[in-house]
Amino acid sequence: MTISIGATAMRSTTITDAAIRAFALASGDDNPVHLNDAYAAQTQFGRRIAHGLLTASFISAVLGNDLPGPGTIYLAQDLKFRAPVFIGDTITTMVEVIKYREDRRIATLKTTCTNQDGVVVIEGEAVVIAPEAT
Numbered sequence: 001m002t003i004s005i006g007a008t009a010m011r012s013t014t015i016t017d018a019a020i021r022a023f024a025l026a027s028g029d030d031n032p033v034h035l036n037d038a039y040a041a042q043t044q045f046g047r048r049i050a051h052g053l054l055t056a057s058f059i060s061a062v063l064g065n066d067l068p069g070p071g072t073i074y075l076a077q078d079l080k081f082r083a084p085v086f087i088g089d090t091i092t093t094m095v096e097v098i099k100y101r102e103d104r105r106i107a108t109l110k111t112t113c114t115n116q117d118g119v120v121v122i123e124g125e126a127v128v129i130a131p132e133a134t
Helices: 017-027 037-041 052-065
Strands: 008-014 073-081 090-101 106-114 120-129
Antiparallel strands (some): 106 120
């Protein structure tokens, strides 16, 4: 695989109650702001929100499946949570190669998750080892 500066990839995913509950089960994060309607109604959000790391995991899906693709190994991820994500939101995750060290196959990618209204909900940078060219 050839990695070039400026290359991009994206995926969209709609947040469901089932996904939130599965993530809570897998992660052990049972915070009621994610799982309990009555509790969440009393918070600043007014309703349940998705786990931040559930939304961030969509970045991993793009990196591991699309760019750089299968065989990618995560080295680091910096995240800034900018806005809440609610059940029913459609999150578009975009990655863009901003640096690439070909001799070590180390790529740095700008990572952004945006909701259906164009609001950035997460932004950051990922550093990965790209798969070997085949």
